Amino acid sequence: MSVRRIEVRERVMARNDLIAASVRARLDAAGVAALNLVSSPGAGKTLLLERTLDDIGPALRLAIVTGDVQTENDANRLAAHTSRLVQAVVTNGGCHLDALQVTTALEAVALDDTDVLILENVGNLVCPASWDLGERHRVTLCSVTEGEDKPLKYPKAFANADLVLLTKVDLLPYLRFDMERLEQNVRTVNPDAVILRTSAVSGEGMQAWYDYLQCATENARERQSATMPTAISS
Amino acid sequence: MHELSIALEICRVIEERLPPVQLPQLVELGLDVGEDTTIEVANLEFCLDTLLAHPPFAGATVVIARRHGGDTRVSYLEIDDERPTH
Numbered sequence: 001m002s003v004r005r006i007e008v009r010e011r012v013m014a015r016n017d018l019i020a021a022s023v024r025a026r027l028d029a030a031g032v033a034a035l036n037l038v039s040s041p042g043a044g045k046t047l048l049l050e051r052t053l054d055d056i057g058p059a060l061r062l063a064i065v066t067g068d069v070q071t072e073n074d075a076n077r078l079a080a081h082t083s084r085l086v087q088a089v090v091t092n093g094g095c096h097l098d099a100l101q102v103t104t105a106l107e108a109v110a111l112d113d114t115d116v117l118i119l120e121n122v123g124n125l126v127c128p129a130s131w132d133l134g135e136r137h138r139v140t141l142c143s144v145t146e147g148e149d150k151p152l153k154y155p156k157a158f159a160n161a162d163l164v165l166l167t168k169v170d171l172l173p174y175l176r177f178d179m180e181r182l183e184q185n186v187r188t189v190n191p192d193a194v195i196l197r198t199s200a201v202s203g204e205g206m207q208a209w210y211d212y213l214q215c216a217t218e219n220a221r222e223r224q225s226a227t228m229p230t231a232i233s234s
Numbered sequence: 235m236h237e238l239s240i241a242l243e244i245c246r247v248i249e250e251r252l253p254p255v256q257l258p259q260l261v262e263l264g265l266d267v268g269e270d271t272t273i274e275v276a277n278l279e280f281c282l283d284t285l286l287a288h289p290p291f292a293g294a295t296v297v298i299a300r301r302h303g304g305d306t307r308v309s310y311l312e313i314d315d316e317r318p319t320h
Contacts, residue, residue, distance in 0.1 A: 002314060002315050002316045003261050003312050003313065003314050004312070004313060004315065005310050005311070005312050006251055006310060006311045006312075006313065007309075007310050008247065008251055008307070008308045008309060008310055008311060009307055009308075009309060009310075010247050010251075010307060010308050011305050011306070011307050012240055012243045012244055012247065012306040012307065012308060013243070013305075013306070015243065015246065016243070094239065095236050095239075096236055096239070098239070126236065126272050127236035127239075127272075129272065130236060130271065130272060131236075156270070156272055
């Protein structure tokens, strides 16, 4: 027996991160703002997007990729609110989207006719937090029916978020729920995140969400300008 | 749940690092698992036991070290060049 050791030291996520970087560069070059929506199942990602498509879909060119373990239900729901393509990724047991799946899904998306790409991740507060999809903005949703301690129980999902949407606030009158405590728990794991209270049913807070999307779009266009090759004057 | 995805990535790294001609037997796999990775080590071990049950991985021992931080790395491979698998 002749056993020898090969030192490797390779990060397991290296390949995904490399593909994600490629996705990000492609979206930057196209001037597309990309958001990765993460939440537990049932937090209201799809309803948020249905209302978003109804309210600003005509003004903001939205492309959506949905991730689900089984069924294309979310994509079908969203397709009823837009004439634009909604891409469904069925992971067949996978508990998160990965950068390669996004790369494949983008093959069908006309990026030059898109302002915002929204990646509706698989409903799960653990696994999606570890996978970079090439987005510029990570958005974590937490509904008021889930309890105030979710940010403490699932810190990575909130620590990586640029924006935290507290959803279903129209239900607050019917719940024993301390909104300030939830926001304090978000701040504990992520002092820098923007926090918005929203309801896709009553419309509360939705304008602030649309303003965030608009701002993300403007930032994407600035990045596109910055990545464009300088014109050579002769 | 995502431990299966992680385990598949680990197998990809191993396959890339094993000498390409006449694959040798993998004897031991060293992993560093960060404490902030949200990886459940028992689940990862279960997934690896399943995936490493076939050549050229069959019988390999998995040695997992917990580390600070959020990275998971394939630290080292120990291979037996005199026991090639076909």
